[in-house]
Amino acid sequence: MAAKSRKKRTTEIFALGNEAVVEGALLAGCTFYAGYPITPSTEIAEEMSARLPRLRGGVFIQMEDEIAGLGAVIGASLAGRKAMTATSGPGFSLMQEHIGYACITEVPLVLANVMRTGPSTGMPTSPAQGDVQQARWGTHGDHPIIVLSAGDVQECLHMTVTAFNFAEKYRTPVILLLDEVTAHTREKITLPDPDDTYVFSRLTPSMPPEWYLPYEDNMRGVSPMPPLGSGYRYHVTGLIHDDHGYPTSNPKEVEQLMQRLFRKIDQFFYDIQMVDEIMCEDAEICVIAYGCVARAAELAVQQARERGEKAGLLKLKTLFPFPRPAVEKMIRKCPTLIVPEMNMGQMSREIKRVNNGQSKIHTLNRVDGQIITPGQILSRILKG
């Protein structure tokens, strides 16, 4: 007898990129949001404030500023919640200090940064991609971090779920970079069946509390994390700490901690690396793009193909750790690469670093608060 088929519970909605982020977060089990609304990320806070209080145990707090917002998120995450916040450029600068704290204390959280034109207050309703290197290196000290990006509305939903999964799996802050175009585009999206969505939740310790070592090394480099107040007592500090969580300056223990922090991300690199190869099989000229620019590039590549140019698009979904193998593969294959970006070349410098002089890399930068058009990319492709 055939297995009883279950009816799929998928629904279609017409939603903004920001609303899709909320849908993704709730799908992943987020029950806590704290933050300070800022254009163009306001709809995330707005939607969260409407949806979270209706959930069992759901909490939404509007804090006095972004610093406190991320602080509250770290606290909630330590207490066992899946927590997130969202902001834009100016708020992201304020949050940097706490991102470092979350890195060293290994607190899982998701931070959506909807990029707008900067620096400083810049242009609140204009898109840019100027926070790419800040997302990687914004907080001080050597630290590992995962930075993801999303280009269309459906992707916003999927990448938010993925961001939560990575945060929980590796006990690290995950930064989701969107831009104003993605955040304020309304499209039809399909909400997946919650039963079909892969959701990872952090492991909690199974040993008796007196045996628990909060920062003990193991194969994965990620130790189980109990919610505060559940009987497992441990010390949380921004100072370099030993296995018990107490400050240390013993070179051996410091080295061990730092190596482990990097190892836990590096050894799962192939799990984290996500790219889309579009028409890349026989490409001779490759466009490497991410976020909303990748959508313009996709149309440009299609138009170039219609004109007989063998063009391809490598769309980066994981920005950091930098998807080096995927980019290197395209560098070996294509003598010419084009990197369109809405900044002065923050990702192209990574690609040039990996390229090491093998292929020609052309940058295409636009910083006037307008999205790069397919026409611009097409004419660059045709120039070769």
Added chain:
Amino acid sequence: MKKDLRLDRFEIRLSGLGGQGILTLGRIMGQALALEHGYQVAQTQSYGPEARGGASRCDLVISSQRISYPKTISLDLLVALGQEACNKYFAHLKPEGFLLVDTFHVTQTPTNIFWGLPFTQMARKVGLVQTANIVALGALTHFLPFMHASAVRKSLREILPAKIMEINQKAFNAGLNRAKKEYQDAPEKWKFF
């Protein structure tokens, strides 16, 4: 009965002043086309920090296939509810594209080939001047051969709050009927390929 047409990047720009309800209009149209008709729709918007009184626009790209680039490239239809918007965006129109204006606000059209109805006056007659965008929606439902009135009515009910539903339905019907009467053959003028 209208049937579902195959579309390849049909681009519409709705423009006017902030406060005229341009974004609401775009959202209702987008939802009707995306959820009721099953087209792929990308709706983007642009507004200055000043909100009311400033220039406001809302772009829709409608296609039967997946939409890669969400913004408009060259317009098939420009809806201008203000003179300034009409002057500013007319140049983005395709040679075979159409212009629909609110003749109350747009007194000078850059071309003699256009569709025009006094949306603001009609809204005033309905009883609420703020419903001018819904009157325009009614007219658009007639002008666009791929948009059914039943689909638009449904998304209208879903998006607008119940307490202003009645007057908006009246406005919608006013726009639809007036457009049907004055531009009977308009829907046949489109060349889709």
